[in-house]
Amino acid sequence: xxxxxxxTLAVFSLLFISPQSYxxxxxxxxFTFKDHKLSLIQYQRNCQLEVSSSGQKKVHHLALTGPCxxxxxxxxxxxxxxxxxxxxxxxxxxxxxxxxxxxxxxxxLPSGEQCGTQGQGLVFDGVQFRISQKTxxxxxxxxxxxxxxxxxxxxxx
Numbered sequence: 001x002x003x004x005x006x007x008t009l010a011v012f013s014l015l016f017i018s019p020q021s022y023x024x025x026x027x028x029x030x031f032t033f034k035d036h037k038l039s040l041i042q043y044q045r046n047c048q049l050e051v052s053s054s055g056q057k058k059v060h061h062l063a064l065t066g067p068c069x070x071x072x073x074x075x076x077x078x079x080x081x082x083x084x085x086x087x088x089x090x091x092x093x094x095x096x097x098x099x100x101x102x103x104x105x106x107x108x109l110p111s112g113e114q115c116g117t118q119g120q121g122l123v124f125d126g127v128q129f130r131i132s133q134k135t136x137x138x139x140x141x142x143x144x145x146x147x148x149x150x151x152x153x154x155x156x157x
Contacts, residue, residue, distance in 0.1 A: 025041050025042070025043050026042045026043075027039050027040065027041055027042075028040050028047075028066060028067035028068055028069060029067075029068065029070050029143075031070065031077060031078055033090070035054075036053040037050075037051070037052040037053065038051055038122075038129075040066075040068045040069065040070065040094065042067045042068065045065045045066060046062070046064075047062040047065065047067070047068035047094070047096050048061055048062060049062060049094070049129075049131065051129050060129070060131045062094065062131065063118075064095075064097055064118055064120055064135075065096055065098070066096060066098075067096075067114070068094050068095060068096040069094070069095050069116075069143040070093070070094060070143070071093040071094075071119070071143060071146050071147055072143060072144055072146060073145070074146075078092050079092070079093070079146045080152075081149055081152040083157070086156060086157060087125050087126075088123050088124070088125060088156050089124050089125060090123075091121055091122070091123050091155060091156045092122040092124075093119045093120070093122075093136070093141070093147055093151060094119060094120050094122055095114075095115070095118070095119050095142070096116050096118050096120070098114075098115070098116050098117075099115045099116060099117060107140060113144065114143040114144075115142040116141055117137075118135055118141075119135065119136035119139070119141050119147070119151065120132055120136075120155070121134065121152070121155030121156055123155075123156055132155040132156065134154065135155075136154070
C-alpha cells in the first residue's frame, strides 16, 4: 500500500513538473478540396493548418491566434478565387485573432458569429498548398460573410 502511494505521488509529480504541455488539439474548421482534407487546428492559442492527402499529412503553422476558420459566403464550402495568371487554382482566406467583447459591441456583432481581425491566405497551385506570406491586418472578417475579392487577390499577389 505504501509503495502504491509513493508510485502515485511520483506519477502526479512528473505530470505537474514536466515542461511538456498536455493541452489537446481542437479542430475548429475543416473541409475537403480535390481529395485533400484541410483542417484548422487550435493548439493552445495558435492555429495550424493540417493538410491530409494520399495518406500523408503536412502541418503549416499560421501567423494567427485561434480559433481560426475558413471564410465562407453563407454556404458550406469555403469561398475561393482562382488566379491562373500566377498559377493559383484556388485561394482561400483563413480568419483568426478573434474579436474581443469590446470590438464585438462596437461593431454590433451577434454573439454567435465567428469573427476575427486578421486573415491569412491559403493558395493551391493544382498540386500542393502553401500559406501566403502576406496577411490582412486590423480588418473585420467573419466566417459566414466572406470577404471582397480584392483581399483574395492581395494575399496571393
